Amino acid sequence: MADRTPLHDEHVALDARLVDFAGWDMPIDYGSQIAEHKAVRDNAGMFDVSHMAVADITGDDARAFLRRVMANDVARIDEIGRALYTCMLNTRGGVIDDLIVYHLAEGHYRAVLNAATTNKDLAWLHGQIGTYRVAVEHRSDLAIVAVQGPRARELTTKVLDTGLAEAAFRLKPFSATTEGDVSVGRTGYTGEDGFEIVMPAGDAAPFWRALKSTGVAPVGLGARDTLRLEAGLNLYGQDMDEDTTPLESGLAWTVAFEPADREFVGREALEYARAEGVTMQRVGLVLEGRGVMRHGAKVRAAGSNVAAAAAAGEVTSGSYAPTLSRSIGLARIPSDWDDGVEVAIRDKWLPARLVTPPFVRNGKSRIDDA
Amino acid sequence: MSDVPKELSYTKTHEWIGNDGDGTITVGITDHAQASLGDLVFVELPEAGKKVGAGDAVAVVESVKAASDIYAPVAGEVAEVNEQLEDAPELVNEDPFGEGWLFKMQVDDADALDMLLDADTYEGIVEDEED
Structure with a gap:
């Protein structure tokens, strides 16, 4: 049976059309892909992207390790709270995965990996550790929700706890704020403004329902694909892979x-x-x-x-x-x-x-x- | 579960056929077909007057996800096409058995219509696919 995200029951309740995506039972749409696409362009939409994997990279050598395994340079995000888009390459220059790395705290980075490449990525990262004093931990206890669109920040900050909401609203693009196990990044995959929020799995359903009640539309993976394509953003496995640089x-x-x-x-x-x-x-x-x-x-x-x-x-x-x-x-x-x-x-x-x-x-x- | 109106006939390839009673039929795609395809973005229809054989690919419906051929259910001549779909392909999603009809045909041999599936048989096919 396919894996289920912590939001699976929400999708079923919303009558989503579910498909197998990289071994996960995921919503392709909730009725109309085009209507969901337009909701993100015109207002705000939310995506369950909990099938993607969170990997925490911690330790004294975390920075040095990432400067070795990532093609982009995490020295560009030495300031705490910054985020960086990067490819992880094999020795032939082929792309193992593309990902966003967040610098959450001193010696603590967080990478969000594609669902289809999670196991391969983790194996690769572990294989690269060698003598680096670093730990790579797969945080399968966390869920991820993306909220995107011109009203995404306004509506999301209504739902977040006050302290986090204020910090989130002040975020510059490609930066993140963290409170306990919740991190909010001003990043996305749609060409619109918005947030990607990582949280404990148990918080995901109440968060989702609260967003829904403020008028944020649930959006499936179908519209996620047309949104990212309009934004000119690559999809791993289609637009690049291990055999292309x-x-x-x-x-x-x-x-x-x-x-x-x-x-x-x-x-x-x-x-x-x-x-x-x-x-x-x-x-x-x-x-x-x-x-x-x-x-x-x-x-x-x-x-x-x-x-x-x-x-x-x-x-x-x-x-x-x-x-x-x-x-x-x-x-x-x-x-x-x-x-x-x-x-x-x-x-x-x-x-x-x-x-x-x-x-x-x-x-x-x-x-x-x- | 999709809607399968009793008064219509069907094909295994998910077209519905309405008998207009004057030697012509109206053809569209079923509710199940439109739901499987998702939002339609283009509909390519034949020219009126075109002669077609049973099972010929005569039209194309294209959704965000995929393009799909539409087959003539019986032999005959295309009598009329739904011009509205040129600018409003979403009518097929919104009202597949009504405003979203695709084309009308003058039928060569009315007996051929007896070979089409009835609603109960088609419903069985859809149930198998939706399981």
Whole structure:
């Protein structure tokens, strides 16, 4: 049987459509994915993301350890309460996972890992400890709820305890505040403002119901996917994996090559790739006409007339964008393509144009209307 | 449990068929089909006047999640399509057996309609799938 989050009964009570997601019984939607998507863009929505794993990294060498295993540099978040988006790489420069690391206290960092990669990530982290004086602990006693949207902060702070609410409301983007086992980060995966809140499993259901009563809409994983895609955010396992590097996944900005003497795992492979020239790039696509680009669709240069089997590009994430009323996608294509492309959709080649993600930011379209 | 109106006929591929009594039928997708697909975002309909064989893919409904072919339940000629769906595909989700109909067909052989599934049989198929 699939695992259940502490909010499972809430989902059932809300008549959610439940699906197996990475071994977890998760809500895909509560009736209408598009309505839930729009609730986040226009007001506020909440997501149960308790299938993701919380890992606490503690000890005298926690900082040094993370500077070794993460491609981004936690020295950038030496100030307590800061958060950092980073990839964790293998020695080939491939992405084991992408994650957010929070600096909660002196010698205490917290990483939030993808559900599908949790066991692999923990095994990797444990395998990297060596002589570092550090402990990596999987906190399966904690639940995670994300609240996102233009009214997310206002509505969430109504529900939090007073002290925490005041601290949370003052948070700058990509920072967090902690009180006991509850931490509130001003982070998210939707392109909207909001919070991600980690709390003891037993607190999750009352918190969820309180948010619901203030008007925050429950949002399933379906809308979470279209929201993150509009925001131009990668999904691990689709837009990058162990066989692709951050440099060909639109994530070069997350790799801290400076200082040059920081020997992080994967550095050598990435430096070699950079010197050789990175041959593939990640781009955003906007489909010109009707139809929907899907994950795995082949992409070719416009006018090249190559067969699908020989097409050098591929859609890594594609869907219909509810905010834009058309199909958008992320794709990996050769680095020297900089003009229009065609995407294979149901045996036809349909024109698409290249754009730089995000497609939508804070509720507003970032692409020109064609 | 999805709605399965008794007066309609059905196919295994989740189309419903209403007999208009004048040699034409109205075709749509069932409540179960629209719920499985999720929010529809595009509907691609055939041209009126198109000749189709039984089981031919004649239309496409595309949701946020997936595209799905719609098959002609019997042989005949497309008589009319629901133009409203061009701008309002969500009608199929909101009212699959009413405003969300897809197309009407002039039927070649009315006896072919007897081969379609009745509501009880279709309901059995849906129950198996929803379990």
